[in-house]
Amino acid sequence: MIVLHDYWRSSSAYRVRIGLELLGLPYESRPVDLVKGEQRGAENLGRNPQGLVPVLEIDGRSLTQSLAILEYLDETRGAGFLPKDAPGRARVRALSYAVAMEIQPVCNLRVARHAAEASGGDIAQEAWMRHFIALGLEGLEGMLGDGGAGRFCHGDQVTLADLCLVPQLYNARRWGVELAPTPRVEAIEAALQAIPAVRAAHPDAARARHEAGRAGP
Structure with missing residues (x-):
């Protein structure tokens, strides 16, 4: 199970959602409400000491920082997010x-x-x-x-x-x-x-998933 801890309007989380959707990787989206300050709560700080989103749980690891996450997906899933040259x-x-x-x-x-x-x-x-x-x-x-x-x-x-x-x-x-x-x-x-796949990662779609308590994609 791939788990993405994100917030629907976070740009960094949005990037990672696009990457996951493009790869067709099923994932569970677990919201961290930035407006309510949940990113500074003990639970999120335990995942990411910076108190930020996203955090991606994948391959037995918890990854932070959106660009690092996307490069990991590129290297482990052959995503093609970076050119070969x-x-x-x-x-x-x-x-x-x-x-x-x-x-x-x-x-x-x-x-x-x-x-x-x-x-x-x-x-x-x-x-x-x-x-x-x-x-x-x-x-x-x-x-x-x-x-x-x-x-x-x-x-x-x-x-x-x-x-x-x-x-x-x-x-x-x-x-x-x-x-x-x-x-x-x-x-x-x-x-x-x-x-x-890009449209499926849109914040409106992410918010709907969060509100419905559903997993995506």
Whole structure:
């Protein structure tokens, strides 16, 4: 039994759900409600001392950090999330990190809330999100213009970069980011959303599973 401890709106958990769905791996989804603070409870801290989601229980192990989890799935299940050639892997990792290590940390909800509260009202959380997500996506748009993109971020194979992109665009729309300046990003997302496994990992589907207490996929 594969168990995913996640929250339906977590970008990191969303990435892992996409990976599991693409591989067709049955898994049980166990919610950790971030709004209620369950990530800081003893049970979740026992799984992940960082107090974060996701945690994936697989092969007798408990794995944390979404990119590490996805690389583990790539190496153990032949997922193809990373290209076989070193230049290709470097490019895909750069695109992935541009989202997971540049945009997401700054736009993590706890970071944005802290910035808004510490500013004494001078910074609005929504404005913070729109500014940094837009800035990051514009940079990603430029990176995708290097000739390496195809139907997806790297040629016509779904890679780690695509698994990072989809959740970030969900967040962009959530916060009202204008996406007109990033047409490559939008076109790739549209191609990805045409894949049933990608749609099955959507936060709305995850929330429905959590509310119904059902396992997925």
